[in-house]
Amino acid sequence: MSRRLSWAVLGLVLVGALAVGSGGRSGPPTEDQRVQRISSVVRCPTCRGLSAAQSDAPPAEAIREEVRRRVQAGETDAEVKGYLVSRYGEDILLQPKTDGVGIVVWALPLIGVTVAVGGLVLVLRKRRTRPGAKVSDADKALVEEALRS
């Protein structure tokens, strides 16, 4: 099998498997899934760092129940989170919102990585095209000969 073909087959198999594997569940998320999704980005008020989904503390359980009640009442995720923010304050959310000062924590790494990767590409390109030391024809001949033997 030719070199290119073997990699093409590998790529196809990989993409196919990932496509099947990442194919989501059919239909809208269930109530349990939504409660899980919302409470995993909400802080447990009494235990720093843990989400309401992870903690067994009573306040976390209260939040999970509140979220479930509101999901059952037909509120959207944003509405439920909005309620929790109004009740507990902005810092109840474990990831800052992108409006306001919170945008910094999302945007800075992206900008930084873009600049770093751009710089890396530039460096590699520059090095590549930079003319090296002058090579005389005699040197070239010497190399040719060495390679032939």
Added chain:
Amino acid sequence: MSAVLGTAAVALGLAAAVLGMATLALGLRRNNPGMLRAGQRYVWLVLGGAVLATVAMQYALLSHDFSLKYVADNGSRSTPLLYTITTMWSALEGSILLWALVLAGYIAVMARHFRSRATDPIVAWATIVALGVAVFFFGLMAGPANPFRLVAGAVPLDGPGPNPLLQNHPLVAFHPPMLYLGYVGFTIPFAFALAALITGRLGEGWLVETRRWTLFAWGFLTVGIVLGAWWSYEVLGWGGYWAWDPVENASFLPWLTATAYVHSVMVQERRAMLRVWNLSLLVATFSLTILGTFLTRSGVLDSVHAFTESPIGPAILAFFVLVVAVSLVLIGSRGDKLRSPGSIDAPVSREAAFLANNVAFAAFAFVVLLGTVFPLLAEAINGDQLSVGAPYFNRMTAPIGFTLLFLMAVAPALPWRKASTETLHHRLLWPAWAGTLTVVACVASGLRGLGPLLAFGLAAFAGAAALRQLALSVRASRRAGQPVRQALLGRSNGGMVVHLGVVLVAVGFAASSSYGHRAQFRLAPGESARLAGHSVTYLGTTVEDRANKKTTSAQVRVDGGKVYEPALHQFQFGSQAIGSPSVRTGPFSDVYLTLIVPPDAAGVAVIGVNIQPLVAWLWAGGTVMGFGTFLAAWPGRRRRPSTSDPGPEVVTTPDDDIARPEPATVSS
């Protein structure tokens, strides 16, 4: 008595460190070899001071000398022996003492290691820098964080004991010392880096001298972090092991920059490139250990480890600023000498892969640092109350993690300087198939989700690449007629073993954070519940009264087999009950049980059940990483490092496959 001895010991350590610095500085100024040798001897007095202070503290703790404020605040007559010993690092002042002890030990080992070169200015300067760090930590103990302060007023008869969470699991005896061996170990390479900057001997000499020190520090830090995760899993009872808590991040940050460093030094050794970058990484690693101490010990962030509001915050912050400022000025002033004579020839080469690795690690560290300090900054600047937690870190670092796994798979196969497509095809095809087939197998067995599938595939790719290198190495040493164990020793082979450990950790992390199940069950004695294919049967509870705590244990039978006992502890002086989980660990999945609510009048208890796959792979991976570091640091058959600094020069060797036993280049 302990107070007097301890205070005297701290004073001895502080004075010896100051005098040692002064003697060495004077010796350098006057070019006096006798003084330089004498200056080195003060190191032993510093060590003596630290050991004596530790002995005094342990004696005070063991003899329940409550006239000491530290013992009165953190000791207790009813605390078991092990936790009385570990009380030394269960609160702020004692943990500074542990830091000073480890630091003094490292400096003494350094002085002994370089004793034949005591008159070499670079060694003298490195000792001065290291002693300067010691002055800071002894100064903390002499001033704001004095562990030997006496109680005001009457001596209490008993104390509250250490934080209940810190007397709940024997791991507390291993995790902090291991972590400190890691943190503090970076002082030595940092000291040599500054010494190289000061003396202007910026060749690869200092790098080679401190290479093994860096590896050991890195290994200790790695094992310390994994032990911390394990402790958190076994003690905290929420079923996880990594919460992106500021304290965890504080230990992870220097690990990230140090990991970048242990990779990029190879580029400098081989190609004499990236000098400024490597110096910056070492400075970053050391200063991040100090910043981490500030974040966790000053009380700016509240968490289990940030014991109290303390006056040492400003002192540590000032030291951090000083370290960064001095390092930046030195690097800036040596800019001309730091220009690298080498250059990168091709974007597909080992050195380019290391460069990409460094960009990824730097980005990783930046994200973790930003996320950790952002709530503080936002609050300080415009009073906003914000949280940055696990969802943020997971989302931002996942792509970086995938990139790193991919690089880990590809880079070992790349030759230095330039790779041909022929080489790539030959070396990468079957590892790539291993990754692809892993994904296929996972999908076929019903696993879903792009993230975990990518992680498993890339991990298998990287694992196969590492195994291929090790297999080649074994074959090479067979051919050369050497014993096979030789094939595992040395940096490149040990490094591949470390990579295998990383693969295990990555798989464990991806699996347990994607495919876990958790639930709470209200059960009467004899009742059973099922979760994710496992059954748990609640049998009943027992209550045990001990001197320091009252323990309520539930008996829970798992899968009809062994009985596990999650418990709730009510400590004598603790306000709230502390749960201790009980875990059935298995190679493929853990059953993690907690007692959430003790039985009510009707005997109904609430049991938390957490089923997590492959958690044990994390601990196995950590062990393999530690073992691999040990192999990598093994002397092997290398030549002794040359004692003279070769100065700036281009070190070049022909393309080679690292699977070969490492060739003796100028730098090794």
